[in-house]
Amino acid sequence: MGSGTFELDAATQLAHAMAAAIARGLGVRALSLKGPIASHYSLRPPRASADADILIEPERFAEYCSALESRGWHTRVGRETPALMPQHSMTYIHPEWPCDIDVHWMFPGFFADAAEAFDALWSSREQVSVAHCPVQAPSKAGSAVIMALHAERDRRSPKHVEERDLVSTALRERFTAAERDEFVTIAYAGRAAWTLRDYFLTADLGAVVVDADAEQQRRWALFSNRVDDASSVAWWQRVRTAPWPQRPRWMLRAIWVSRQDMPRNDPDVLPSRREMWSYQVHRWRRGSEATMRYFLNRR
Structure with missing residues (x-):
């Protein structure tokens, strides 16, 4: 199967399904993020993604990556370089697939311990069908937190501005009171309330807790305004x-x-x-x- 034999959108959805199947086989907790999950909850318009984002329970990240590598996936060649934010994922490619798989051990914008942030998302997870296969995904509120954090990573990008507006509108107009409360609970548990402070204000979600220290705030502000x-x-x-x-x-x-x-x-x-x-x-x-x-x- 060459990379030109199936379209990017189909490949990305199949990558989510395959990644979930590998996790089930290992007994590893894994959550599919963004892409078809965000579209499922109407948190972004349906569109093809260049990669499949998977969040793995941190303690078993290396084990999961090894399993992916045993199936022919590998990372790109490149040296380790300084970064404004800690490394949060590994990008895997395959010569016969047109999409990447981004395997996350944490998600930027959460400042809690990675395991605590994962548990907050996992505790309210839902099963979603992607490529007619079951995958575990954050709930609607959990996916909104992920999409909001992703949008906040680049405050100048028109695409991210659009995503920020879509999530804010959903929180104000389409979320139930219980879903709004869940959004707040996950943000607090992952220490992401400060990162998501604009959403708290525009959607009237309550007081903003400053749960990032001064250095974390400095690095996040520098990164989100200088991502390019x-x-x-x-x-x-x-x-x-x-x-x-x-x-x-x-x-x-x-x-x-x-x-x-x-x-x-x-x-x-x-x-x-x-x-x-x-x-x-x-x-x-x-x-x-x-x-x-x-x-x-x-x-």
């Missing part, structure tokens, strides 16, 4: 905070990416030197522009 430039800003922050003797090494890593470390799907195919230089030049240009925007906006 997040990589460059994270590199700058890493260089700036490194001990003086280590700064030249981090600056070199920020500037140069070896051919072996260039992002690519096939680990056995090394990019050509021409491709390497094209990638480096594009990266330098993008990084310079992002760094300039960061410093201009700090003024």
Whole structure:
């Protein structure tokens, strides 16, 4: 089965079904997120997704990833880099599938322990049919929390602004009192009330609890307002905070990416030197522009 033999939307739905089946076989708790789940609850218009998002109970994340890898899925080649927010997922690809599978061990915007946030979503889960197969998914309220957190990750993107408006409207106009209360309960349990403060205000959900500390608030605000430039800003922050003797090494890593470390799907195919230089030049240009925007906006 080649990647061109079925459409992206069908592939993504089948990926959700397959991911759920793998979890059942392992006895691992797994929740399908976003995509067809959000469409099922009318939290976003139906549309094809490029990936299937799966949230795994954190203690068994590595076990689940190993099972996925045993079925031919693998991560893209790429080096580990600094980030404004902690790594929250692993992206898996397969040569015969046109979609990715994003396996999450936590979801950004929750500041509680990852296991506590997962349990809050799992406790009110529902079974949803995706590709005519049963998958476990957050409830309507839990899915609204996930979609709201996802929208808050990029406050400048028109698509995310649309998603934010859709969730806010649903909370105000279509959610029952019980569903609104459940939204608040999950937000509190996952320490996401501060992240979702705008939804609390616009949907009149009650007082906003500041459940993120000052450093978490700073990093989230920086990330959500600079998501397009997040990589460059994270590199700058890493260089700036490194001990003086280590700064030249981090600056070199920020500037140069070896051919072996260039992002690519096939680990056995090394990019050509021409491709390497094209990638480096594009990266330098993008990084310079992002760094300039960061410093201009700090003024």
